[in-house]
Amino acid sequence: MxxxxxxxxxxxxxxxxxxxxxxxxxxxxxxxxxxxxxxxxxxxxxxxxxxxxxxxxxxxxxxxxxxxxxxxxxxxxxxxxxxVIQVPEGRQVFARMSVDENLRAGGLTADPKRRSVARDRIYELFPRLEERSKQPAGLLSGGEQQMLAIGRAMMCExxxxxxxxxxxxxxxxxxxxxxxxxxxxxxxxxxxxxxxxxxxxxxxxxxxxxxxxxxxxxxxxxxxxxxxxxxxxxxxxxxxxxxxxxxxxxxxxxxxxxxxxxxxxxxx
Ligand SMILES: Nc1ncnc2c1ncn2[C@@H]1O[C@H](COP(=O)(O)OP(=O)(O)OP(=O)(O)O)[C@@H](O)[C@H]1O
Ligand SMILES: [Mg+2]
Structure with a gap:
């Protein structure tokens, strides 16, 4: 591959x-x-x-x-x-944007029809992110921010x-x-x-x-x-x-x- x-x-x-x-x-x-x-x-x-x-x-x-x-x-x-998608070094989430907005930003290049499917699957993988979907990403713990960075990369399937x-x-x-x-x-x-x-x-x-x-x-x-x-x-x-x-x-x-x-x- x-x-x-x-x-x-x-x-x-x-x-x-x-x-x-x-x-x-x-x-x-x-x-x-x-x-x-x-x-x-x-x-x-x-x-x-x-x-x-x-x-x-x-x-x-x-x-x-x-x-x-x-x-x-x-x-x-x-x-x-x-x-071929890279999870950025050192997390680099958009701190002022909500968890949900961060994920949507990750999916901007993806096929719009697939975006919500991708997001649902990511929330299944990271239930913690779903619980915090409306919170600013900057308030997440370090581990949660890493999950969000991974989830954001996964939005591009x-x-x-x-x-x-x-x-x-x-x-x-x-x-x-x-x-x-x-x-x-x-x-x-x-x-x-x-x-x-x-x-x-x-x-x-x-x-x-x-x-x-x-x-x-x-x-x-x-x-x-x-x-x-x-x-x-x-x-x-x-x-x-x-x-x-x-x-x-x-x-x-x-x-x-x-x-x-x-x-x-x-x-x-
Ligand atoms: N922008 C740069 N300009 C010049 N040298 C660089 C640059 N980036 C990395 N290097 C050099 O290239 C080599 C490899 O660096 P690299 O960042 O790929 O290592 P690494 O294995 O990721 O290390 P670490 O575990 O510390 O992240 C090092 O000697 C580093 O100093
Ligand atoms: Mg390195």
Missing amino acids: LSIKDVSVRYGRSVDALRNVSFDVPEGEVVSVLGGNGAGKTTLLRAISATLKLHRGALTSGQISFDGKRIDKLDPARIVEQQ PKLLLMDEPSLGLAPQLIARIGQIVQQINSEFGTAILLIEQNASMALRVSHRAVVLEVGELALEGNAAELAESDEVQALYLGGHGGGTTDTSDDPLAPKINRHRKLGLWAG
């Missing part, structure tokens, strides 16, 4: 934020992107949503395709038309939803709730999701596949459950075992994790 091939991104004249990154998001799957601060996760989303230019960045190599068509030369509005650290700054219970919502959107709406997360344990629990970025390069990719069990991910993200005692790289029965480069201990 989404195919990222050999993508490199540079900001300004000299900052190489991504180098030859390739991976796919298959139809109907949740793929998470893990990596420490500055690894290039947000840059990757900007490359997909065609918003690099707003940050003085550009693709210097590679291509991005969606449903078999190249999208890396399109402008942001055309990407939205492809139903995305085929692919891009989420940039939806659990950032939320309490543990709410992080788990965000994880459930990701799974619900995926299973009930059939939406594919590219989930950027620093909370690796939540992300790996709700994803089918995962990739790990390290300073702009793809370091690991594989099945999420298998990655969660791997020594590298355990040591770097999950605080578990991972003394490096089992070198499974030559073992044909070992999980199929592609090790693109050796991980450093920057996040440990």
